Amino acid sequence: MFIPASLSHTSAAFKPQPAGPSLQGPRRLSSAQRPVKELLPQITSGEAVQTSKLPRKNPKSAREAAVLQLERISSQGTYIHIGKRADVTEAGKPPVNGRLEVDARAQKSATGLVAGVLKSQRRLDHLLSPFLAKPEGLAPGLLNLLRLGAYELLVFNKPGRIVNEYVQLAKQLSHSRAGGFVNAVLRKVTQLQEAQVWQQPLQLDAAASLSDQLGLYYSHPSWMVQRWLQQFGQVETIDLLCANNRLPEYGIRVSPGVEGGPQGLLEDLQVRLPAEVEVSASEYLPDYFLHTVRGLQDMISMPQFKAGQMQVMSESAGMVVRLLDPQPGERILDACAAPGSKTLFAASLMQGKGQIVALDSKAARLKLLESAARKQGLSSMIHPVACQLQDLQQQHPELIPLGGFDTVLVDAPCSGTGTLAKRADLRWQRLPDDLSDLCTLQATLLDAAAALVRMRGFLVYSTCSIEDDEDEAQILSFLQRHTNFKAVPSQATCLPQSVISSDGFLRIFQHRHGIEGAFAAVLQREQ
Numbered sequence: 001m002f003i004p005a006s007l008s009h010t011s012a013a014f015k016p017q018p019a020g021p022s023l024q025g026p027r028r029l030s031s032a033q034r035p036v037k038e039l040l041p042q043i044t045s046g047e048a049v050q051t052s053k054l055p056r057k058n059p060k061s062a063r064e065a066a067v068l069q070l071e072r073i074s075s076q077g078t079y080i081h082i083g084k085r086a087d088v089t090e091a092g093k094p095p096v097n098g099r100l101e102v103d104a105r106a107q108k109s110a111t112g113l114v115a116g117v118l119k120s121q122r123r124l125d126h127l128l129s130p131f132l133a134k135p136e137g138l139a140p141g142l143l144n145l146l147r148l149g150a151y152e153l154l155v156f157n158k159p160g161r162i163v164n165e166y167v168q169l170a171k172q173l174s175h176s177r178a179g180g181f182v183n184a185v186l187r188k189v190t191q192l193q194e195a196q197v198w199q200q201p202l203q204l205d206a207a208a209s210l211s212d213q214l215g216l217y218y219s220h221p222s223w224m225v226q227r228w229l230q231q232f233g234q235v236e237t238i239d240l241l242c243a244n245n246r247l248p249e250y251g252i253r254v255s256p257g258v259e260g261g262p263q264g265l266l267e268d269l270q271v272r273l274p275a276e277v278e279v280s281a282s283e284y285l286p287d288y289f290l291h292t293v294r295g296l297q298d299m300i301s302m303p304q305f306k307a308g309q310m311q312v313m314s315e316s317a318g319m320v321v322r323l324l325d326p327q328p329g330e331r332i333l334d335a336c337a338a339p340g341s342k343t344l345f346a347a348s349l350m351q352g353k354g355q356i357v358a359l360d361s362k363a364a365r366l367k368l369l370e371s372a373a374r375k376q377g378l379s380s381m382i383h384p385v386a387c388q389l390q391d392l393q394q395q396h397p398e399l400i401p402l403g404g405f406d407t408v409l410v411d412a413p414c415s416g417t418g419t420l421a422k423r424a425d426l427r428w429q430r431l432p433d434d435l436s437d438l439c440t441l442q443a444t445l446l447d448a449a450a451a452l453v454r455m456r457g458f459l460v461y462s463t464c465s466i467e468d469d470e471d472e473a474q475i476l477s478f479l480q481r482h483t484n485f486k487a488v489p490s491q492a493t494c495l496p497q498s499v500i501s502s503d504g505f506l507r508i509f510q511h512r513h514g515i516e517g518a519f520a521a522v523l524q525r526e527q
């Protein structure tokens with residue numbers, strides 16, 4: 001079956017073109033696709049390219065920085081995306097290889113290359129594999145370098161002379177003979193570039209599994225695609241895969257004290273922002289957020305950002321806080337708080353009155369929350385605690401108000417499948433078994449949280465997942481275990497109707513709403 005280009009909703013990086021050969025690899029290899037081993041047996045089968053060194057500590061160019069970032073992701077799972085401090089990893093620690101020496105522009109283009117390679121990885125590997133005698137034996141440094149070269153050639157259609165840049169990089173990072181190997185492989189890739197292989201539209205083969213074919217073409221793991229096919233059907237799954245491959249857009253929360261709110265800030269910013277920046281008031285939370293389609297780096301280099309007048313935060317996360325509806329004077333427990341964007345937004349709505357206990361099991365991530373709270377002048381309202389939620393009663397009984405908290409937020413650890421456009425690496429880091437482990441943890445956290453809610457108080461559960469098991473099914477199962485709680489349907493008073501499901505939950509899908517996928521439910525304790 002042929003999927004017409006109009007169904008593909010592709011980004012610039014995935015522009016469909018008129019008909020071409022099937023996405024299944026050719027059955028007979030053309031000369032362009034014969035393994036390089038036949039040309040360079042002494043290299044591909046030898047030790048030289050199997051033992052490439054890690055890149056230097058301080059990269060000098062965007063491409064070298066990109067290899068370094070890809071190495072970090074493979075070895076430490078640390079993905080640094082635009083909008084995050086480049087010297088702090090997801091775990092809240094400085095990256096082991098230290099600061100990058102490249103300037104901000106080169107760093108930005110390195111980050112773009114890395115995200116592009118990660119989002120195209122499966123298809124790139126498939127196209128590279130006929131040229132590699134033993135792809136699994138290649139040192140990761142060299143494989144990542146080939147992926148980057150193939151990405152620039154095939155997706156960006158860069159001229160063939162960039163092959164030489166990758167050859168020099170391979171020699172510098174690895175071994176002089178690796179240069180010859182990279183040259184041979186990337187020369188083969190330029191032949192695929194000339195044949196416009198990347199631009200060929202998806203053609204489905206009835207004999208092969210749909211999830212494998214979509215997974216390969218749109219570079220996602222087949223198990224994820226399989227789940228979404230069951231949940232959404234074929235056409236919507238393709239929309240979802242395309243949405244995950246688009247460039248991410250970012251929400252910007254505007255601090256409450258800013259004169260004129262988001263609109264006022266926008267007018268202030270427009271005087272200084274370069275013309276190519278695309279930013280407007282948020283469609284979903286116009287009183288609190290801006291939405292940046294392009295130019296986040298420019299936004300965060302503005303003095304208003306440094307002065308704490310705006311913070312990077314997804315509008316989906318913002319809507320969870322609107323559901324939480326924090327009121328001045330309340331005692332709130334944010335049970336999975338770090339790095340703290342929801343705690344900070346909630347505190348900023350409480351007009352300086354009340355207290356939020358910001359608990360998280362990871363002390364390093366809580367440090368980020370503490371420093372942001374200081375910067376935003378909210379420290380006096382936020383009490384950070386490094387502790388597992390299940391241990392709070394035992395370890396810190398003094399933090400629990402008599403009768404319980406007015407509201408407890410469980411922003412649970414989850415698969416993050418709503419955030420795949422931003423977290424380009426996540427699709428490869430998640431494994432099918434993670435889902436059942438995460439569901440078990442989410443249920444444990446919900447049970448522990450239930451015991452901390454006061455009578456007639458609220459429990460708000462949220463995820464940035466679009467998986468039913470972690471969302472609706474998790475809540476239905478909680479309500480069966482805790483018959484003293486009831487679900488409170490969300491009203492369209494503080495949120496647009498379009499994000500509220502027929503069950504009354506907050507339900508955002510990236511391909512339907514154009515912002516990060518998320519879920520939230522409000523539950524009330526009745527007895």
Ligand SMILES: C[S@@+](CC[C@H](N)C(=O)[O-])C[C@H]1O[C@@H](n2cnc3c(N)ncnc32)[C@H](O)[C@@H]1O
Nearest residue numbers: 336337338339340341342360361388389411413
């Ligand atoms: C989705 S993140 C929270 C994001 C945060 N609410 C925000 O808006 O910035 C989930 C958090 O749960 C924390 N966590 C995991 N297991 C936990 C546990 N047993 N008790 C408390 N926190 C836990 C993780 O360390 C992680 O920071």
